[in-house]
Amino acid sequence: MDQTTDGTGKFTFEAIAYYRSDRRFRFEVPRQGVLTHSGGIVEFLPHRNFDQALRDLEGFDRIWLIYTFHLNSHWKPFVRPPRAGLGKKKVSVFATRAPHRPNMIGLSCVRLHHVKGLRLQVSEADLLDGTPILDVKPYLPYCDSFPDAQTGWLQGLQPEHFQVSIHREARELMREIYEFNRLDLANFCQLQLEYEPANNHNKRIRVIDSEACLFFLGCRTWRIYYCVDWDQRHVEVLWVATGYSAEELAPNAPDPYHDKAFHRSFMQRHPLPEQFDKPGRVPRPGESWS
Amino acid sequence: MDQTTDGTGKFTFEAIAYYRSDRRFRFEVPRQGVLTHSGGIVEFLPHRNFDQALRDLEGFDRIWLIYTFHLNSHWKPFVRPPRAGLGKKKVSVFATRAPHRPNMIGLSCVRLHHVKGLRLQVSEADLLDGTPILDVKPYLPYCDSFPDAQTGWLQGLQPEHFQVSIHREARELMREIYEFNRLDLANFCQLQLEYEPANNHNKRIRVIDSEACLFFLGCRTWRIYYCVDWDQRHVEVLWVATGYSAEELAPNAPDPYHDKAFHRSFMQRHPLPEQFDKPGRVPRPGESWS
Structure with a gap:
């Protein structure tokens, strides 16, 4: 609702919800949500009709959270991903999910447990407490799921699990x-x-x-x-x-x-x-x- | 880089790229990119080091495009999705991928064909010519692909294909x-x-x-x-x-x-x-x- 474009390609978005959990520090969240078992709440802002906008979300196993990496403030073309086998090699940022991006937008597919008014109970989220959420979308396998997609530089770099x-x-x-x-x-x-x-x-x-x-x-x-x-x-x-x-x-x-x-x-x-x-x-x- | 938060939960993002194709009208794009075979170009802005930030993207079969629905200007809690079996029933907007959202952010998984400097050749994109792109991320099956995820109100509503x-x-x-x-x-x-x-x-x-x-x-x-x-x-x-x-x-x-x-x-x-x-x-x- 507060979105504007003035012809210069700038867009202003407003947090519609915040993530609530007991994970407060960056070192407490895994590289990807599917690697964690901790749960949290997506708490929507009141008095904005968001409770109505959420009604039919119940029944979806998974949802996308689009959020901002609010703890980061600058981007860089190359990042060092926390991966085995790379040594000190850096990788270009658009080929990673690293937070230091030109627009600090994060994307996570989380498991949805239930919807109650303005609160979504979720798990497998790699978000920190207080993360501002910009959008929630249902996960649709027919347009989101490609289990066999090749993964470029990551291929073969999957480290051994302990x-x-x-x-x-x-x-x-x-x-x-x-x-x-x-x-x-x-x-x-x-x-x-x-x-x-x-x-x-x-x-x-x-x-x-x-x-x-x-x-x-x-x-x-x-x-x-x-x-x-x-x-x-x-x-x-x-x-x-x-x-x-x-x-x-x-x-x-x-x-x-x-x-x-x-x-x-x-x-x-x-x-x-x-x-x-x-x-x-x-x-x-x-x-x-x- | 132009991101700010002033404590009021507002974030300003800047287009980093624009989508180029011969699809100019809303009726020319399918409901989801995987339903189309048309291709296009994601053209990044020059003089921002984006060519460096894209280097290692080659080799990924698919990428996420995060973009703005630049032709829409207001949101509504309920929308009428173009689906069989619903009649005139409306569905709450967060349970759909409809463009009329509080933050007009779109998400599409597209097929990546090649990367050349500032240009990505893609296909299966449900974007219109001129769509501003905010972010590009690699598609990682281990955290993005959930082929069996249940889809709430959509379940069983998949219409017959002609x-x-x-x-x-x-x-x-x-x-x-x-x-x-x-x-x-x-x-x-x-x-x-x-x-x-x-x-x-x-x-x-x-x-x-x-x-x-x-x-x-x-x-x-x-x-x-x-x-x-x-x-x-x-x-x-x-x-x-x-x-x-x-x-x-x-x-x-x-x-x-x-x-x-x-x-x-x-x-x-x-x-x-x-x-x-x-x-x-x-x-x-x-x-x-x-």
Whole structure:
């Protein structure tokens, strides 16, 4: 309704809805929605007749969300996609779904669970909490589904999938952290480690013991310890500890994230097991891990 | 690059490319691109590094075009889709791909043939010449293709398909008209008659002889004569004649479309065969044709 074109090829669109979920940080969403199992709500603005415009959407398994990458502000012709096998090679942006586009428009096919007034319950969405939605369209297989379409530079680059399991003790530690600040480390591990669990190009991964295939992964102020079984394509998450050094945890050290008191008490209650207590070594790109 | 959000949820996007084809009128494009065989060019704006941003797109079978419905200016909560079986029932707009949306954003998956500098040769596009393109993304089957997705109100409404053939003589007449003004009546027949060839709710269809299943279809200032074989699901296009009355073709009648001289000469060279020369009767909705 607020759309205009003044002959210069500019168009103004207005958010009609916002995405609501507990995923707030970029590192919490997968590369594509189908890789996640988390759910969310598409909440439409009131007093605009959108409830009427949504009535017949019930019964569609899937819908398209067209939205804006509201956290990005500039585009670039080449991007480095989070993919195996490319090394440091960049790819032209229109050949990717990366957010740094001339028009920051995102497109995701999500599963629709139900429609209730102005709220759509969806899942398999790779959106962050607060993402402005510009349009919703039904998914129509006859014009949207082409399972055999070739995918250019991506062909053959599909990396191997690893099963990620989280040890009971690590899960307990994660639960405690989640209760403190709603940071979902279990989801983060799944996203970061199911592909290329030792690739430190785009991930905060460090080697602890290359023979034992022991690593840690940084997530905000935390470290997640895990080992990789290369033959079985299996990642086991073993422990969670503070990412702060002893110096950083000193009583009068600055505390920009307001979480150091919690870290101190956490580490007192759950001291780092000895086998993880080794200085992290930065792996070199292309270094063999197995 | 020209994107802004001022906290009010408004976003300004700029056309990065325009679609070029010989389809200029809304009635020349199918409901979905996969129903057409016509091709076109996505022509990117120069001096913006878009040639670099397109380099790795070669090799993808299909791409998404995100564009604006630049000919529409207002939205409505309910629309009447061009579908069989609905009668006059309206459907809520977000449950359709209709252009009258709060944000007039269109989404089409088109076949990519090749990339040359700033130009993409595509086909199966349901876009009109001059459509502003906002984004291009690669089609990725693993996150875009869901062949079995259920389609709500559309389920079971897929109308029967008719084969449309154009008689040699009619094709000759169409060729003559195409040479006069680039109006592609053959494409128009295909789009209008392959589904519901007697449905006059959204089409300018008139009955000539209901026993012989003879009809005509209006296209701008022309009439296209055809008969329908209901058992064989076959439409045969037989003839093309003027849509002007004798009175409208009188020497001093007004000529807003500047085509009456051509119509007069055309009708002199190709007089209407006797069997089509009957007054058209407006069919009643739901009337049986067979």
